[in-house]
Amino acid sequence: MNRQELFEQIQKKSSYLCVGLDTDIEKIPEHLLSEEDPLFTFNKQIIDATADYAVAYKPNIAFYEAHGISGWQSLQKTIDYIPKDIFIVADAKRGDIGNTSKMYAKAFFEQMNCDSITVAPYMGEDSVKPFLAFPDKWVILLALTSNAGGKDFQNLELAQGGDVYEEVLRKSQEWGSHDQLMYVVGATRAEALINIRKIVPEHFLLVPGVGAQGGSLEEVSKHGMNSTCGLLVNSSRGIIYADKSVNFATVAGQKARELQQEMAGYLDNYL
């Protein structure tokens, strides 16, 4: 999916919601555990209930890998089930030397047919570029993450001025344009968005941390939105685990709709 198509979906649904599929066998409703494939059954019902309000789904690959081969089967079925007009983020945090990154790109772009993959920047240019060789596929590069440990290295001040994460934003723009490159910016650090928008005014930002991690959707929207929205705001636990009864999917749909309606207001105000 290209940038224009993504923006059209955002306008059509009045939403920039990304639903995180962090599907944990220990957290899904008990009545699903007798199903042949509980992870996929859960995801299928979540997708059915939220697809009208979401422009993206973000399966967190770790939660599937933890089950070995059966987990990969659940993941593949989930990705195949997501409607074709919804953007898919493989939240995989990959990145390695060139020939290896090319293999990861094949895994997620060709085998799995995802639209994008999250990539860690530590190994630099030749670890990121192989992903950018696939037309209409996206790299979502970690810049400023929402977790406590994000500060350990991302906020180190450089001798040349600025922090490490700012150099990641600057340097990576030499590798690909805003038609193929997005950044992960945690919502728990919304104040940094003002600064980040000075460095990457045109890029889409994937923003986790709203909800369970405590970030404010209003702050993120106010400081982060640009002329093509430029935001995908993720919520995982706040939607998919909002209810653990047989009604879990209905409640997930309600939670997604609440976020979508709040977003519709911000799109009116800030776009």
Added chain:
Amino acid sequence: MNRQELFEQIQKKSSYLCVGLDTDIEKIPEHLLSEEDPLFTFNKQIIDATADYAVAYKPNIAFYEAHGISGWQSLQKTIDYIPKDIFIVADAKRGDIGNTSKMYAKAFFEQMNCDSITVAPYMGEDSVKPFLAFPDKWVILLALTSNAGGKDFQNLELAQGGDVYEEVLRKSQEWGSHDQLMYVVGATRAEALINIRKIVPEHFLLVPGVGAQGGSLEEVSKHGMNSTCGLLVNSSRGIIYADKSVNFATVAGQKARELQQEMAGYLDNYL
């Protein structure tokens, strides 16, 4: 496998060789392509031929993931086939927020029963610590990598003094001891080993980049060895793709033996 057991294997085999299983369907001998599981058949023969000379195997997870579910099956069979007294490195370059890193740890330590996993440091403490909760399992943290792009961020100079990679070495020592934490240091930057050994004198270092990437085994051994060897030197392409005929495994065994014999000399000289 704990540190003492690893050192005993090194002494027993007079070797600190790690064989990288970057098993690429496009590079393995043609006569294997008609096998039911070409990747595993190749690995099995490589392991049979090199197990006397290697103390570690390092499957590069991307090369298996690129084949989807069948690739994971090949990987699992490979790991199950590796003799129990040989250290297994899952070269996966993972790392994410705490609950996600815990899932990756389960995947590679419990599902796959690997001894260690390579981890990217960008997300800091809470992305690394979940891996350290597993007794006798190891994190191998990226510090200074052998690829060209390694310089983009790892060698940025900090306002507080030193480079980013040095702060990774320093800070991460607060999270775990040298009984559970190793570092990736590329052989192509052997001159940096003198400096690195001042910061992490006791830790094991996983050193890729000898062979195809041009690093010198002698330089690495001279500057990197400590009182428990402290080195795992990886060779992938130089061993597994040394020959593409039906004799590939025999030649791989010879190449591994050559490296082992060179290592035996350095153990005599520098240990």
